[in-house]
Amino acid sequence: MWRDAALVAGRDLRVELRSRVTTNQVAPFSVLVLILFAFALDPDRQLLERLASGLYWTAVLFAALLAISRSAAIDETDGVRDALRLSGIDPAGVFVGKAAAVAVVLLGLEVLLGVGVVVLYGVDLAGAGLVVLAALAATVAVAATGTLYGALVSGLRVRETLLPLLLLPVLAPVLIGATRAFEAALAGVPTDGWPWCGLLAGLAVLYAVAGALAYGTLLEGS
Amino acid sequence: MTSPTSTTVTGTPYGDGRAPDTPRAAGRVAPGNTGSRASRVLGILALGSIVLLVLYGLVWSPPDAEMADSVRLMYIHVPAASFLYAGCFITTVASAMWLRRRTPGWDALAGASAEISLLFAAITLGTGSLWGRPTWGTYWTWDARLTSTALLTALLVGYLALRRLDVDPTARSTRAAVLGLLLVPNVIIVNRSVEWWRSLHQRSTLVKLDPTIEGQMLVALMVGFLAVGLVFTWLLVHRFRVAWLEYQSERLDLDLALAERRAEAGHAGEARESTPA
Amino acid sequence: MMAMTHAGYIAAGWGGAAALVGAYAAWVLRRGRTLSRQVPPEERRWS
Numbered sequence: 001m002w003r004d005a006a007l008v009a010g011r012d013l014r015v016e017l018r019s020r021v022t023t024n025q026v027a028p029f030s031v032l033v034l035i036l037f038a039f040a041l042d043p044d045r046q047l048l049e050r051l052a053s054g055l056y057w058t059a060v061l062f063a064a065l066l067a068i069s070r071s072a073a074i075d076e077t078d079g080v081r082d083a084l085r086l087s088g089i090d091p092a093g094v095f096v097g098k099a100a101a102v103a104v105v106l107l108g109l110e111v112l113l114g115v116g117v118v119v120l121y122g123v124d125l126a127g128a129g130l131v132v133l134a135a136l137a138a139t140v141a142v143a144a145t146g147t148l149y150g151a152l153v154s155g156l157r158v159r160e161t162l163l164p165l166l167l168l169p170v171l172a173p174v175l176i177g178a179t180r181a182f183e184a185a186l187a188g189v190p191t192d193g194w195p196w197c198g199l200l201a202g203l204a205v206l207y208a209v210a211g212a213l214a215y216g217t218l219l220e221g222s
Numbered sequence: 223m224t225s226p227t228s229t230t231v232t233g234t235p236y237g238d239g240r241a242p243d244t245p246r247a248a249g250r251v252a253p254g255n256t257g258s259r260a261s262r263v264l265g266i267l268a269l270g271s272i273v274l275l276v277l278y279g280l281v282w283s284p285p286d287a288e289m290a291d292s293v294r295l296m297y298i299h300v301p302a303a304s305f306l307y308a309g310c311f312i313t314t315v316a317s318a319m320w321l322r323r324r325t326p327g328w329d330a331l332a333g334a335s336a337e338i339s340l341l342f343a344a345i346t347l348g349t350g351s352l353w354g355r356p357t358w359g360t361y362w363t364w365d366a367r368l369t370s371t372a373l374l375t376a377l378l379v380g381y382l383a384l385r386r387l388d389v390d391p392t393a394r395s396t397r398a399a400v401l402g403l404l405l406v407p408n409v410i411i412v413n414r415s416v417e418w419w420r421s422l423h424q425r426s427t428l429v430k431l432d433p434t435i436e437g438q439m440l441v442a443l444m445v446g447f448l449a450v451g452l453v454f455t456w457l458l459v460h461r462f463r464v465a466w467l468e469y470q471s472e473r474l475d476l477d478l479a480l481a482e483r484r485a486e487a488g489h490a491g492e493a494r495e496s497t498p499a
Numbered sequence: 500m501m502a503m504t505h506a507g508y509i510a511a512g513w514g515g516a517a518a519l520v521g522a523y524a525a526w527v528l529r530r531g532r533t534l535s536r537q538v539p540p541e542e543r544r545w546s
Contacts, residue, residue: 152384152397162383166401169376170408173415180419199415206407214400217321221396256531280513290504295512302516341523345516352512356505453520460527467534474538 001093008089008097013104015074022067022105030063030109034116048121053182056117057138057175063109064102064142065164071102072150072159081155084219091216095147099211103143110135127185130193134181137200141174141207148211151218174203256463264459268452275442275449283438292356297442299349301450302342303371309339309454310374310405313381317402320395329395330465332402336381338457342450343375366420370413377408391472 016022037055041047048055075081084094117123125131149167153159177196184193279297286293312335320328350368351361362368385398 152401156387156389158387162380165376165383166380169373169380169412170404172373173411176415176419180422199418203411206411210404210407214403217396218400221393254532254535255528256535276513280509285504292505292508294509298513298516338523341519345519348515349512352508352515356508457520457524457527460524460531464527464531464534467531467538470538471534 001090001096004089004093005096005100008094009100009104010097012071012074012098012101016070016101016105021070022108026063026066026070026105027109027112029066030059030113031116033059033062034113034120038120049123052117052121052123053179053186054175055121056113056182057178059113060106060110061142061168061171061175063113064106064146065167067102067105067109068143068146068150068167069160069163071098071147072154072163076155081219091219092212094219095151095211095215096208098150099140099143099147099208102147103139106139106143107135110139123186125186126188127190127193130181130185130190130197134178134185134193134197134200137197137204138174138178138181140204141200142171144204144207144211145170145174148207148214151215154218174200177203256460256467261456261459264452264456268449268456271445271449271452275445278438278442278445283442286439289353289357292353293439294442295349295353297446298450299346299353300443301447302346302349303367304447305450305454306339306342306346306371306374307409309335309342309458310378310409312458313339313402314404314406317399317405320399321403326395326469327466329399330469331462332398333382333385334458334461334465336378336385336402336405338454338461340375340378340382341457342454343371343378346371347375364420366413366417369420370409370416373412373416374409377405377412381405391469 034055037059038048041051075084084091118125146167149163149170152166153162156162177199181193181196181200184190184196275297279294283294283297285291313332316328316332316335320332347368350371354363354368355361381398381401384401385394387394387397
């Protein structure tokens, strides 16, 4: 399965790199969201800085919706789905590969947004260990959940509108956990944040397993 | 299986809803609706319990010491919330059963239960905020219970949206079943996370009826559970039957379309044969 | 009974719930009748 996963991850990443949509469109969009928050909330620096964790993760979620949508779109073109089914590739491998590709893309976006938040909102980085681990756990959780839900809406005309509706309520706990972890880290009280990091890790594992199990059914049933 | 006949001016291919002229040997006549003797009995019991609830809830039980009369909203709110969760549970179990057995009844049950759960979610949120206004001064607070219920409502809306897709019925049912299977786990995760989160900022302002609730108020609450439960069940029975009929109707439409297609192909074949080469 | 405190909220809550349930029940029953006309009696399992 792991070889299959690597195969699929490689393919997805190559498609994304070649098309450059992520770099040229999704990344600017996510920074734009950060900027819009400043317009909405009045750039009194104190306010933006205080809210930075929440605004950051909200921007990440919006960008994730786009990344996941694109990941699902790769398999919608003619015959790709059938080819996947017939090729004998383990569906769980397809899932892990796609989720991994989405995670890599998301991590890139998160670094970019992190720089954005430090620069635009005047945030002082602190508690690096917690920040990195929480971000990793949250990213895996978002990628795994998103890939599963992406398969649920794959191939549909309404994919673009249905995906956010289905995915965002499910990701609310991830948003809660990631924001709390970041807040704790930035406030210099990482001990408060580690339990939330644990929650994120739990969610990541849960959805990774669920996705791996369910992907086969979805590939066949559609 | 009846062969498709052309629709008459007055009716549908299967008659116009009156009892067909089939022999009554079995003693049963097809109704033109989703009722049955069992569901009628259920309906009457439900109505009766509603009357009891109105009496107990609005008249016979006393106002609460702290909340005054707004506690009367709880006699609907608490049971509605409970059956909301029950409905989600039914949807998840039915989704799991569909994935195992692939019989349409389970899919119909999953969808029916989710729709009724959404109705009850609306009632839960509505009565909850109407209770909140005189008690806390606002229609909405971000306490754990209300927030979780709001997210649960979003989950249900999403699930029902997925069910309305215009795709091949089996694909639709498969996707809906996977989503439905995830419903209860999502609800549990959301509830726990939100509770944990909100407990950091507020002492729990969960709606907890005084555990020493007793007397007429306890009776009113019990009657509330009874009435809401019977209404839920009655609605579920009928909505399930409607879903079943929808499935049958769709299946028959498909059969009809297939038969017509074959008929066309047959005629085209004959035409080709009859024209001289 | 109208000497109840918060009578407006209670009326809105109970009335709203009744209206929602009633409207939904009416819709379900009506849809049941419409569909019953289109589906032959052998295809159902209740009577």
